[in-house]
Amino acid sequence: MIAIELLEKYGAVKKRYDKASTIFEEGKLPTHYYQILSGEVKMNNYNDDGREFIQGFFYENQCFGEPPLFLNRVYPASAVALENTELICIIKECFLELLANNPAISITIIENLAQRLYYKSVMAAEISSEEPEHRVLTLIDYAIANFNLKKSQHGYLINFTRQQIGDLTGLRVETVIRAIKSLEKKGLLKIINRKVYR
Missing domain, CATH: 1.10.10.10 (Winged helix-like DNA-binding domain superfamily/Winged helix DNA-binding domain)
Incomplete structure (x- = not known):
């Protein structure tokens, strides 16, 4: 995704999360852009009956949780480290500045979001029919x-x-x-x- 050096230029910091620890919770407003340096992250939530619904799995060099960041809406799911995980995180305002100053990166983010949207559309059709x-x-x-x-x-x-x-x-x-x-x-x-x- 985005080069670590570029993220750090805009103030990004590295953070470690132990296995099973929560990175962010459903219902909270987003404050950062997250990109995985190592490890694995699951985004999930639960219905009223306690059944887990997995939104997705994310791996090294992938980002997660961006749609609410752009929309300024609360997270629709929580993010949990599935193993010991290292992330690079950048504050929302700095991330948006990075995108404004680097249009090619904006296109990469759009392509990534489009890929996920495409996957959700394909799987919705699969599940229904x-x-x-x-x-x-x-x-x-x-x-x-x-x-x-x-x-x-x-x-x-x-x-x-x-x-x-x-x-x-x-x-x-x-x-x-x-x-x-x-x-x-x-x-x-x-x-x-x-x-x-x-």
Whole structure:
């Protein structure tokens, strides 16, 4: 995303978050732009029944939480570190100044937001009309294209848990497990030592 040196020029600082610690909470007004230096972040919220809804996962060199920052609206979800995570953070006013002075960076941010919006549109259509196997495969292929997944001799390692796949596709965990097994039988996925590869 944005070069660390450029962020630091505008006053950005590095912050560390321990695994399971909250970076920001749903319902709070945004004050910073966040970019991941290392680690993994999950954005989520819960419905009235306590069921978790995952908005997304974010990895090294990705940013998160920008839409409310631009709209000056409260966060619709919380951000939690899924492992020990290091971020670079810059105050909103300084971030907006950075964008005003660097139009090419603004285009990069717009492209990133458009990519996420596209993903949400694709997944909304999948959840409303497609079979479980198709939903799971669409999510996995999107993750491979956009989340810097590691490739090994077995293929791309899909580092989502079955629960996370369920949360992202609107499926029950049991359905996800059946879909993955079926996709393996069809030769579209591999399961090696309980890990899923594409």
